[in-house]
Amino acid sequence: MNEAVPATMRGVYLPGTSSTELRELGVPEPGPGQVLIQVGASGICGSDIGYIYRGYKTHKGVDGPAYRGVVSGHEPSGRIIRTGPDCRRFSAGDRVIVYHIAGCGLCDNCRRGYFISCSAESRASYGWQRDGGNAPYLLAEERTCVPLPDELSYVDGALIACGFGTAYEGLRRVGVSGEGDLLVVGLGPVGLAAGLIGSGMGARTVVGIEPSERRRAWAMETGAFDAVYAPDRLDEAVAGTGGRGFAFAIDASGSAPGRSAALQAAAEWGHVSLVGEGGELTTEVSDTLLHKQLTLHASWVTSLPAMAELARNLVAWGIRPERIVSDRFPLERSDEAFALAAGASRGKVVFQSEGEV
Template sequence: MSDTTAPLPATMRGVYLPGNSTAEVRKLPVPVPGPGQVLLRVGAAGICGSDIGYIYREHKSHRGVDGPAYRGVVAGHEPSGTVVSTGPGVRRYRTGDRVVVYHIAGCGLCDNCARGYQISCADPSRAAYGWQRDGGAADYLLADEHTLVPLPDELSYVDGALIACGFGTAYEGIRRIGVNGDDDLLVVGLGPVGLAAAMTGRGRGARRVIGVEVSPERRAWADGLDVFDATVAPEEAADTVAALTGGRGASTAIDCSGTRPGRSTAIGHIAEWGRISLVGEGGTLETEVSDALLHKQVTLYASWVTSVPVMAELARNLVRWGVRPERIVSDRFGLAGAAEAFGLAAGAARGKVVLEPGLDAER
């Protein structure tokens, strides 16, 4: 039995990505929640780099998927919103609740799902919002209750959209290497995930945060966040890290670039007994082993997205730290501006690009 607080429209808008570097806004029916499902009014949906690389430019396979990973659904795997209707069997959430959507619905039965790491579910039923099932680049989204995380009142819908993927991914990587008040943190790659890593690392108490980024525009944007002790180009990293750490190197590092040179930078400037987190997708890892890793007693962690419980922990910690993810957003668009938004995210965006359906005059 569904419950609503106001009549819902019969149709809504959704953004589709044909795979030719365009975005199309189409009309489609507003879905009705089934057992264990809720209908959300979308407050915000972020545009992720994986959307650009695997869907927007062309439909490509991903993580061993046979054929294109994108199944022609409504795009967007970084949504947050408000529950407006619930299906039979929904137990935790009610109309009016504000939530973040964990962007993969797993089988719910395997060990990974039991731990909340639905990202690693290998069952054929696994479906990611915006890839194999309708996502959040729309006015409304049909979501499974077990993929929802409460969005604290102190955080905005844009904050929630960023938690849904980029901040969750960064926080998991920062958490794995145990960043704390004894650590200097080196962040390589200052796109949205790198900025999130710096902010969550600072939230966990990192005493110094050093950023390395090729793009001068991104370095300038990062400087405006007042999170970094220094942001430098790769060729300046050696002198800067040495100066700020007394020649020891950074005790912790996270590579968010997903590139071979970026990973080499993280390894090259890590201290003895240092911990390195790899969260950037793609590329290769090539390194000399003995001097760079073994003799320095370095630990490498590979981290893919995060879990439902850790995402909920992150939302609570952001409130406690007074950290607002939306600070990294450089551009906001309504759904009517989806084509421009995706084009910007695929090109010269300084920070994060988000869609907010409420920005449009027409709902």
């Protein structure tokens, strides 16, 4: 049964001036194949900070196409309260994660579940080209919804929607297992997610590299890491593997020094995953890559099926993504929340609806 909803609500917009605006807008009615979600939690992503909040104009090498003046937030999770005609999988009352891209559903990438790589002009990201999750209600395509297990909170779901999905895809590509140690370079929210997921996947040890002392301390508080080092102690981190190096490494820093550190610390026949956006990759080839027989992987978010798989795996592993959350805000404090996420946050910053769990 569809629930009653107010006629209007206030959503968070990003004018591109390192500030936020709360604007009133109507609560939409779901059309064919759409659902209306009462948002329980919504995360602030690093890509929102640079490309939208700070007003940078280039994304994916194209000048100024990305943000179209919509409600921000591409990491939502919540409860369906209304369904439109032709919805066949989900019903009112279902708890869901929202995959943050609405792809065409017809191209090869979409048919594999990788809406992130949809090639159609109709591709639209929540919070970029269509209204996102930083509002009390979100109009979503049913095909972008992923079941949220009862054991996980809406905050957990919001983190799975982007950062944890990104980390999971990168770790799946390198095949993390108990046969080797894992190095995570860059301990922002995606790196923290990689540490937790890597432990769940059975990595022998999980070690982090991070220049910020504040973030190193928070990473250890999450319980995801066996040890965390500053970049100038990389040799000490490698020594902790018996000098072999790391069978698995993932760079979430998006920086040239971070990527170099991951390659340098990788063991012979190791696998290195690149998931951090931006920057460059500069490396000596012979000793660093060829003679160590390294395999490099690059990935961009994950697929719908893998996101659903991740949610189930997190329950099986007894891991709660919200362990990496350092700060929670109501939407009314959006200026404070975005300023913290863009500055000296220790971990993940999220919006959480009052009373939602």
